[in-house]
Amino acid sequence: MKCRKCGATAAINMRHHRLALCASHYLEWIPEQTQRTIEHYRMFSLSDQVLVAVSGGKDSLGLWDVLDRLGYQTAGVYIGLGIDGGVRYSDQSLARCRAFAGARRLKLHTVDVPTELGASIPEAARLTHRGQQKPCSVCGLTKRHVMNRVALEAGVDVLATGHNLDDEVAVLFGNTLSWSTGYLARQAPVLEARPGFVRKVKPFCRLMERETAAYAVLRGIDYIYDECPFAEGATNLTHKDLLNRLEADRPGAKLSFYLSFLRARQTGALLLPGAAEAESDLHACVTCGQPTTAPGECTYCRTRRRIHEKREQRSR
């Protein structure tokens, strides 16, 4: 197969775009597509300060690379989750983020969850019995809380995450199966800032996971290849598998599903009674001040308090 732009041997073929590109044209195409997404959804401008949430993986480091190359003012935030899994997973992830930032002279904020929360993510899940043997629930909760706090403290205009099309479609599929209208109401390429919440954007939301991986490989980004030790059996991987089977049969099905959803959401074709009210009904957490849906402490602060209580009980 030949590159559509120059006729050289293609490095990747994107069946849903009917487009094959060589390595050098692909490395131009990804930043162009990302810039189009940023402009289409009015995510941010060159004068904005962008904080990129990085995990050491292909998506987040690829995103940071692209935004830096496009001339945006960026810094990164890495959240150390204290996951070992026999492979020193968090240590390896941090090392890659530090090497990436150091080579480009970019600022990297780091947060150590075991220090902040009082326990690593796997320990927190065990101590609080959240997530039925899987720490993914407490992990997601902690990352959202910490990312928002760091972004607010750093005074940035926007927080960018490396969510790709496969991530977005898997979440959409899961929320559609359970008809979770509240979550569907909040799923978008841009989540506008509200009191206590930084503006959040997903510039890779129209790129497939395969495309972001190809970019990282061709760009020579040293990302953590190993899967999170706790990801095996995760529900969103099951959904991704189902959707990839559909995509193999019908190229473009994932992108079409996502874009159709966004159009329906924008035009009001999706009826989500009560979702807007739930959005506006937020309270400040009495401990940390971040917004929460119920009066009193937010879930993160409750989790942290329970961890400390459990630790005290065990030390008696």
Place this chain on the structure above:
Amino acid sequence: MPATLILREKQYEVRHGMTVRDALLRLDILPETVLPTRQGELITDDVLLQDGDVIRLIAVISGGADGA
């Protein structure tokens, strides 16, 4: 001599002469979930497997809390 496909710690042998895509589908590996490489270079999945080819597959799917 067959062609070899390697994905993480697993090795698969397939007969040469078929495309990478056909080999993946025969092995029940979804083409959307991997990037095939030969001698360190990304290749497209219409490439015909040659006698003795070693194709390393880069897994691209990640998951967990929110995939970030």
